[in-house]
Amino acid sequence: xxxxxxxxxxxxxxxxxxxxxxxxxxxxxxxxxxxxxxxxxxxxxxxxxxxxxxxxxxxxxxxxxxxxxxxxxxxxxxxxxxxxxxxxxxxxxxxxxxxxxxxxxxxxxxxxxxxxxxxxxxxxxxxxxxxxxxxxxxxxxxxxxxxxxxxxxxxxxxxxxxxxxxxxxxxxxxxxxxxxxxxxxxxxxxxxxxxxxxxxxxxxxxxxxxxxxxxxxxxxxxxxxxxxxxxxxxxxxxxxxxxxxxxxxxxxxxxxxxxx
Amino acid sequence: xxxxxxxxxxxxxxxxxxxxxxxxxxxxxxxxxxxxxxxxxxxxxxxxxxxxxxxxxxxxxxxxxxxxxxxxxxxxxxxxxxxxxxxxxxxxxxxxxxxxxxxxxxxxxxxxxxxxxxxxxxxxxxxxxxxxxxxxxxxxxxxxxxxxxxxxxxxxxxxxxxxxxxxxxxxxxxxxxxxxxxxxxxxxxxxxxxxxxxxxxxxxxxxxxxxxxxxxxxxxxxxxxxxxxxxxxxxxxxxxxxxxxxxxxxxxxxxxxxxxxxxxxxxxxxxxxxxx
Amino acid sequence: xxxxxxxxxxxxxxxxxxxxxxxxxxxxxxxxxxxxxxxxxxxxxxxxxxxxxxxxxxxxxxxxxxxxxxxxxxxxxxxxxxxxxxxxxxxxxxxxxxxxxxxxxxxxxxxxxxxxxxxxxxxxxxxxxxxxxxxxxxxxxxxxxxxxxxxxxxxxxxxxxxxxxxxxxxxxxxxxxxxxxxxxxxxxxxxxxxxxxxxxxxxxxxxxxxxxxxxxxxxxxxxxxxxxxxxxxxxxxxxxxxxxxxxxxxxxxxxxxxxxxxxxxxxxxxxxxxxxxxxxxxxxxxxxxxxxxxxxxxxxxxxxxxxxxxxxxxxxxxxxxxxxxxxxxxxxxxxxxxxxxxxxx
Numbered sequence: 111x112x113x114x115x116x117x118x119x120x121x122x123x124x125x126x127x128x129x130x131x132x133x134x135x136x137x138x139x140x141x142x143x144x145x146x147x148x149x150x151x152x153x154x155x156x157x158x159x160x161x162x163x164x165x166x167x168x169x170x171x172x173x174x175x176x177x178x179x180x181x182x183x184x185x186x187x188x189x190x191x192x193x194x195x196x197x198x199x200x201x202x203x204x205x206x207x208x209x210x211x212x213x214x215x216x217x218x219x220x221x222x223x224x225x226x227x228x229x230x231x232x233x234x235x236x237x238x239x240x241x242x243x244x245x246x247x248x249x250x251x252x253x254x255x256x257x258x259x260x261x262x263x264x265x266x267x268x269x270x271x272x273x274x275x276x277x278x279x280x281x282x283x284x285x286x287x288x289x290x291x292x293x294x295x296x297x298x299x300x301x302x303x304x305x306x307x308x309x310x311x312x313x314x315x316x317x318x319x320x321x322x323x324x325x326x327x328x329x330x331x332x333x334x335x336x337x338x339x340x341x342x343x344x345x346x347x348x349x350x351x352x353x354x355x356x357x358x359x360x361x362x363x364x365x366x367x368x369x370x
Numbered sequence: 371x372x373x374x375x376x377x378x379x380x381x382x383x384x385x386x387x388x389x390x391x392x393x394x395x396x397x398x399x400x401x402x403x404x405x406x407x408x409x410x411x412x413x414x415x416x417x418x419x420x421x422x423x424x425x426x427x428x429x430x431x432x433x434x435x436x437x438x439x440x441x442x443x444x445x446x447x448x449x450x451x452x453x454x455x456x457x458x459x460x461x462x463x464x465x466x467x468x469x470x471x472x473x474x475x476x477x478x479x480x481x482x483x484x485x486x487x488x489x490x491x492x493x494x495x496x497x498x499x500x501x502x503x504x505x506x507x508x509x510x511x512x513x514x515x516x517x518x519x520x521x522x523x524x525x526x527x528x529x530x531x532x533x534x535x536x537x538x539x540x541x542x543x544x545x546x547x548x549x550x551x552x553x554x555x556x557x558x559x560x561x562x563x564x565x566x567x568x569x570x571x572x573x574x575x576x577x578x579x580x581x582x583x584x585x586x587x588x589x590x591x592x593x594x595x596x597x598x599x600x601x602x603x604x605x606x607x608x609x610x611x612x613x614x615x616x617x618x619x620x621x622x623x624x625x626x627x628x629x630x631x632x633x634x635x636x637x638x639x640x641x642x643x644x645x646x
Numbered sequence: 647x648x649x650x651x652x653x654x655x656x657x658x659x660x661x662x663x664x665x666x667x668x669x670x671x672x673x674x675x676x677x678x679x680x681x682x683x684x685x686x687x688x689x690x691x692x693x694x695x696x697x698x699x700x701x702x703x704x705x706x707x708x709x710x711x712x713x714x715x716x717x718x719x720x721x722x723x724x725x726x727x728x729x730x731x732x733x734x735x736x737x738x739x740x741x742x743x744x745x746x747x748x749x750x751x752x753x754x755x756x757x758x759x760x761x762x763x764x765x766x767x768x769x770x771x772x773x774x775x776x777x778x779x780x781x782x783x784x785x786x787x788x789x790x791x792x793x794x795x796x797x798x799x800x801x802x803x804x805x806x807x808x809x810x811x812x813x814x815x816x817x818x819x820x821x822x823x824x825x826x827x828x829x830x831x832x833x834x835x836x837x838x839x840x841x842x843x844x845x846x847x848x849x850x851x852x853x854x855x856x857x858x859x860x861x862x863x864x865x866x867x868x869x870x871x872x873x874x875x876x877x878x879x880x881x882x883x884x885x886x887x888x889x890x891x892x893x894x895x896x897x898x899x900x901x902x903x904x905x906x907x908x909x910x911x912x913x914x915x916x917x918x919x920x921x922x923x924x925x926x927x928x929x930x931x932x933x934x935x936x937x938x939x940x941x942x943x944x945x946x947x948x949x950x951x952x953x954x955x956x957x958x959x960x961x962x963x964x965x966x967x968x969x970x971x972x973x974x975x976x977x978x979x980x981x982x983x984x985x986x987x988x989x990x991x
Contacts, residue, residue, distance in 0.1 A: 162850075184849075184850045184854055184856065187850070192852070199851075200844075201849070202844055203840065203844055204837065204840055204844060211837055212838060212840075212852060213853065214834055215834060215835065215854050218834055222830065222835060222862065225830050225835050225836055228829065236834060275852060276852070279853050439960055440960065446778070447959055449705075449774075450959055451955070451959040454952045454955030455952070456952075457893070457955070458952035458956065461946055461952065465946055465949060617790055620786065620787045620791070622783075624783075626780065626783055627768065627784070630768070630771075630780055
């Protein structure tokens, strides 16, 4: 399988604090990779440097062989990396339909002048976008909400919406930031099915940050474990589970963390 | 200071300053004649504290009526309301006090103490200096040493957590407003001592400049704000004396824009990274 | 989703109506005519500001500055630079005046758009109340600069501007502004403005160039404010820098808020309503039978304005016709942040 995303020796510092230190990661095409670690280990920071929200202090990031570190988030989305957020970030005042439609902006041929002049090509393209949005919503069974404001959807539907919106940018790599957060066991089962389905149907790679071990162990083919910004283990779910360093990071060694 | 604790721009601050000057204008002839001779400084103090009390009450009243109901609303809603309050005070003031400038009474007898040609120090300047110093010390004491001051700082850091720890935010915010307004009122009197012509719109520029000074010094940082005020004053005086004197009023804004663009945390503040 | 040509037709109808109405303007009382012209200008101002403040969520308090630039630039062009064109077209006739006025308005709009470009840049780094203060500052700086420019009269004001503005021009511009804003927002491209308002980080994550959208909003909004300024200058024939102060910006903002940020119809309606209200207050101040107090308050329009503003914010912050449940920034976040689920397999 071809290499899709590669992080080499990436370090992120905020003032004096090192959030991520010399982090390496490779994601292949069609890979389903998990990134786990205790709270504050730097997982979301890694997402943020991949998607251009932050710039790594040092190190390189390449996507499909080209460097992407330092590009703006919208340019990185254009290269084919889409993401969801830990605390759902939809466009709350837009409808479900428009939330997905907004993601088509990226591949729009006609822009300001066409929207004003309304030449036939504009209508053709708008109709084409509308059709694709409908198709996507259909696949994920969200069409019945198409004209509801996103803010009115249930929590689980909002999570799903965010994934659909990310897919609408037609990515090669999908980053999911704690998609199972706040879900009950049944919803988590459904989520796992959904992720597997998405990966197969759209033939994309998925990189997943997750707290919930069941979800991660259940679907990921490869897992990287992060603690205090340093990668302490990487391998198959089975290997990671048996790794003493991982157990130590999660359970602590002799002095357990005081209960809150 | 209000901005540091509550994280919103109180447009009406400059107008409280104006009300302070006017309250001094009305109080002085009613109070000062009762204190003659040795007691005169006491009379001045009574005027000053009376004004501060009036402004504190007004500030708290404004907070109660206009800002408290909006506490859970987006910042911009509050900002717009603050602009409304400010306009109301300005034009309401014009309505009640009249639009024409008034001569501020002589609170401290003006007398040159030291005259070495270029440098003249007057009694008013000394009085203003001493009062400012006392107020700054008092403010620092309140913020650093008292329970309410601690609650204020807690609120500034994290209002939810402060609330959970038993801080009554209504009281604290109200108190902050009162304190900030009292100081603004005192500043109004001090200003009127040196420039004894007051009118209802006098608060607009000082209000904006106070904000510029606060931003310049780093928001929520009392010594920083004082230093920012000093710096702004120096730059303005300098420009006012140069060939560009007609541009003077634009200077505060130009500084503000430059600071916000290049050092949004102020000269002495720390930058914060937005969390995603 | 079906697309029909309703918007273009509506624009055409509006322009024709404006042209027809213009033919009868001679029979309207000049005072009423001026009020009607002000209404059209205010509709243009409020609708264009709504693109920046309402749809794109970049709270600007500097619209009067853009208007001032448009007013001064177009006044300067029509007073100082149009003689040559008149000569080439054989003197002042209906055609040459129309052509020159169109060019002059365009010039005012372009000048303001350039200023919009300059002001739009800080909006890339600032948010919310800071941006509001900075745009306010820009507006004031523009005013001070004009005050210091002798070529356009400096603090004395600029007089002797030709009274070219007619009903046709005013309402054709208002209709065009509404058309541009509406047709732009109603497109996949235009939805981008709304995503910038709703959540910038999310917008960028789906590939939306928020920088470009914000600058576009500022430039377009400023352009139409500049054109409105040109119309204003050629209505009153005298302009003064102090007429374009921060309070004028606030008046336009109030129209946008009253109408509901991001609702073009509401904002246009609010502009009509507020202009009429302000004019009506002049009459109230003149009614002899009213108590003196009421008349004095009515003559001080800023008191009424500030009270309207405060009341609106306290009672209906979404505006009278607002579509938004809450203004930009009111994001719904999940209530429970799930704690760490440290499940050991």
